Amino acid sequence: MKLTIERTAFLKSLGHVQSVVERRNTIPILSNLRMDATDQGLALNATDMDLEIVETLGAEVATPGLTTAPAHTLYDIVRKLPDGSQVELTHDATEGQLVLRAGRSRFRLACLPVDDFPVMNPGEFSHTFAIPSADLRSLIDRTRFAISTEETRYYLNGIFLHATENAGVPVLRAVATDGHRLACVETPLPEGAAGMPAVILPRKTVGELRKLIDETGMAVTVSLSEHKVRFAFDDVRLISKLIDGKFPDYERVIPTDNDKVLEVERQPFAQAVDRVAAISTEKSRAIKVAATPGLLTLSASSPDAGSALEEIEAKFEAAPLDIGFNARYLLDILDQIQGDSVRLTLADSSSPTVLRDGADGSAVYVLMPMRV
Amino acid sequence: MCALGVNPPRDYVSRSGVAGQEGPRRPPCPLSSPGIRRSFPMTIRLLPPTLVNRIAAGEVVERPASVLKELVENAIDAGAGRIDVVLADGGRARLVVVDDGCGMTPDEMVLAVERHATSKLPGDDLLAIHTLGFRGEALPAIASVARLTLTSRPAGAANAWSLSVEGGAKGTPEPASHPPGTRIEVRDLFFATPARLKFLKAPRTEQGHVVDALHRLALAHPGIGFSLTDGDRSVLRLAPAQGDLFSGRLDRLGAILGRDVAENAIPVDAERDPLRLSGAIALPTCNRATTAAQYLFVNGRPVRDRLLHGAVRAAYADVLPHDRHAIVVLYLDLPTDLVDVNVHPAKTEVRFRDAALVRGLIVSALRHTLAQARPQAHPALGAEVLDALRAGGAGDDPLPAGTLPPRAPQGTGSLPWHGPRRPGQGALRFAYAAQAPAPWTGSGAGAGEGGGLAESGTARVPLPAGVVEPFPASAEGLPEDPGDIPDEWPLGRAVGQIHATYILAQSRDGLVIVDQHAAHERLVMERMNEALAEGGVRRQGLLLPEVVDLDEPAAQRLLEAAEDLARLGLGIEAFGPGAVVVREVPALLGDTDVKGLVRDLADGLAEWGTPQILQDRLGHVVATMACHGSVRAGRRLGLAEMNALLRAMETTPRSGQCNHGRPTHVTLRLADIERLFARR
Secondary structure, three states: OOEEEHHHHHHHHHHHOOOOOOOOOOOHHEEEEEEEEEEEEEEEEOOOEEEEEEEEOOOOOOOOEEEEEHHHHHHHHHHHHOOOOEEEEEOOOOOEEEEEEEEOOEEEOOOHHHOOOOOOOOOOOOOEEEOOHHHHHHHHHOOHHOOOOHHHHHHHHHHEEEEEEEOEEEEEEEEEOOOOOOEEEEOOOOOOOOOOOOOEEHHHHHHHHHHHOOOOOOOOOEEEEEOOEEEEEOOOEEEEEEOOOOOOOHHHHHOOOOOOEEEEHHHHHHHHHHHHHOOOOOOOEEEEEEOOEEEEEEEEEEEOEEEEEEEEEEEEEEOOEHHHHHHHHHHHHHHOOOOOOEEEEEEEOOOOOEEEEEOOOOOEEEOOOOEE | OHHHHHOOOOOOOOHHHHHHOOOOOOOOOOOOOOOOOOOOOOOOOOHHHHHHHHHEEEOOOHHHHHHHHHHHHHHHHHHOOEEEEEEEHHHOOOOEEEOOOOOOOOHHHHHOOOOOOOOOOOOOOOOOOOOOOOOOOOHHHHHOOOEEEEEOOOOOOEEEEEEEEOOOOEEEEEEOOOOOOOEEEEOOOOOOOOHHHHHHOOOHHHHHHHHHHHHHHHHHHHOEEEEEEEEEEEEEEEEOOOHHHHHHHHHHHHEEEEEEHHHHEEEEEEEEEOEEEEEEEEEEOOEEOOHHHHHEOOOOOEEOOHHHHHHHHHHOOOOOOOOOEEEEEEEEEEOOOHEEEOOOOOOOEEEEOOOHHHHHHHHHHHHHHHHOOOOOHHHHHHHHHHHHHOOOOOOOOOHHHHHHHOOOOOOOOOOOOOOOOOHHHHHHHHHHHHHHHHHHHHHHHHHHOOOOOHHHHHOOOOHHHHHHHOOOOHHEEEEEEEEOOOOOOOOOHHHHHEOOOEEEEEEEOOEEEEEEEHHHHHHHHHHHHHHHHHOOOOOOEEEEEEEOOOOOHHHHHHHHHHHHHHHHOOOOOOOOOOOEEEEEEEEEHHOOHHHHHHHHHHHHHHHHOOHHHHHHHHHHHHHHHHHHHOOOOOOOOOOHHHHHHHHHHHHHHOOOOOOOEEEEEEEEEHHHHHHHHOOO
């Protein structure tokens, strides 16, 4: 294998693929990238056995060939090469080493046998559809904060993606919850997604995907089967296993009969919550919200630090109500809301509260109160 | 071998008349078939008294230690003032108990070796038992498996009488010579039951059990003198305690558990009508690897009870390292009708009518006592420091070579007080205590440099009130007159800081070394706990209630404790038989493994009867926060800051140990220091 490649392009692709590679591995080959030089260019492949990324980039290939090289080391080297340099990669099968030359630098990297590299077999995909990257970004951004990190409930460690209907309109819906709060966001159902299996995208996949689609403007092609998912866009393909579990029946926990409606301007509300929470020293950051007609009173107290109180105008018609929240949870949700106003619907101080963007109905957030 | 089956003794009761099941007999003695032959048609019969006694002996007389226990209890019940025990071959060959109690007449002696004969149940009320024994089983049981000689002279009688029983065969009383009191000699224990003999352990082991049994009884009765001799060696010699009850008990405790325990003991005295708990517990820094040194005496009776260990664990929860156990000697006095001692023939177990009350009393009394224990010299630790200093030169000595006293040739010369070197527990334990903070130093320094999370935590956790109080200007920097240390400052006045980690303070009678991080960590944690107790544990509702499947009793136990759990922030409800549904979790725990927590809780409830596990989890979170929010090792402190820390320690409960049970300070008395430098 022998090829020459431009440093900037190489670095960009390496940056994409190396983040899939775990820092510490018990299986040595998983620290390596698979590099496949063909007439079409160079294909880089990295995996952690659950998630695989393949990225192709243009290169002047003199001799096609295949090898593996340590991902983080390679990335480090290329990162430190001067901008604009041409990188020459040579692999000599007899020596089992990859030689990297750039300017007057020369590196020899130990390679591992290509045959050991696990390449994921994607199997057959039953559904394929294209979704605008902006829509996918918005689905991920507005739900990922609620993904649970508690490993025993593994089925909550991801985003639940499925096709359903909302008031007769078919939608693609993403849901995440950690048992304390829930985020449910939808977007019009892309063509071809009807009847797709409901899947749970693992947290790591969500994170990598989100990073990758940040740069792309084109639609992302999503292919799905019961056990795997593939995202393809630009020159990148991301294939991931799905979480094999049953996502709880989330619709049951979204209250529909909360009758007390509270409307408040989002930004002043979020800032007030943040300010009041400053007083609460404990980890749970409890704040109390007292709603009376026309006025919302936020308060927090701590035996150590004292107490805080802030009033804010709000539209509220029902009987006065006191309710406690974890301020961090509340802020997480308010951060996702784009519009100027937020609409809370409440039942009582111990029942789940529903939060919505005042203008945009595509997202619903549910937050369990805290007893304070 | 088939004698019993084939030729039943004359007094058997035949069942043939009842249902005519006698049937044709099998040929006698089927060839050497071992074990139990179920198919053999047996007849029901009354067992001969000797056999009955041997069976009873199986329950009561397990090993020499149980013989000793029964005989010494008899002696105590007889009102003895001193009890002497002589062993040979660990009690197997010979076990003699001599007392100066009330004695027996010859007629009584003959009756005493009969079953169910006792002087200890004057009325027929099993609920009014004021003596250690009452079943009337021990003597005949022992007599049926050994050679027993009873010699007794009641007070006022002209001479003594003696009676021998061998393997259940009773002789007749003969005149003998003996001072007032009773002497019981048991020889060849288990000669009549060879099977049991085989189960005995080595004489040393058996002697150990005997000593342990005698320790228990001696702790329970400090007013009685005890001695134990094995062969020619005197194993134990305890003088009857003088003085009032508490000092007497303390003397006895020191004699049995060691001087270091006595020096670290704090008295316990609590009453919750009609229960009264007294005794002594050791400071947490003085601890053991097992629960063997936890004694409970119920109305003077040594009792082994899991309830005690659980209660002690709960009381010492955050002041002991998790693998160490407290030393406690507790005396529980309560009306006899509130406790059932007739649970087990050996009477080592009791049943309380209201176990929760007893447990609550023990936990609250111990907690209160521990919280009251103000910083004081920890002589045990001081002694360990000295041990470690003297053990100087050992390869892994925790102290730099420069601080070691000049070493003399071993056992001779200028340091005669060295005595034989003990590379034993003391030095090891000190090494443990002294080296333990090292990891904290590392992590502390690291986090300190990095800024980061831990430091932002610091900002939110204020110093304890004592620390921020304005301090007298004179404290700033000036070296004070050492004599000028007020009485209420047991930790003394700070003189400086070494390695930016330890505070040296001069107290009235010595030197105090404080681990600043450990000490401050405890102060912060106590404040956080206080805040938690004041504000209550906040509960985060669960959007997806978690159903946890358990077995039925476990679920039942959890539901019974639901109220306590709710106070700790865990809201549970019944969910059909054998399951509970968790609706709320403590907000402090965040996104946690609810199922695991509930299962652990159910196990904990079965074991100790309290939701200790949940408290531990919350305590752990608080402790971690306290650890991050406290002054690290490696931070320079001014004299005013150090003094403020010392004052705060003096007023904070449990400040002798950090959250992980390590000591926060050690004290070296001036006298100890003088001894190190050969001034004494």
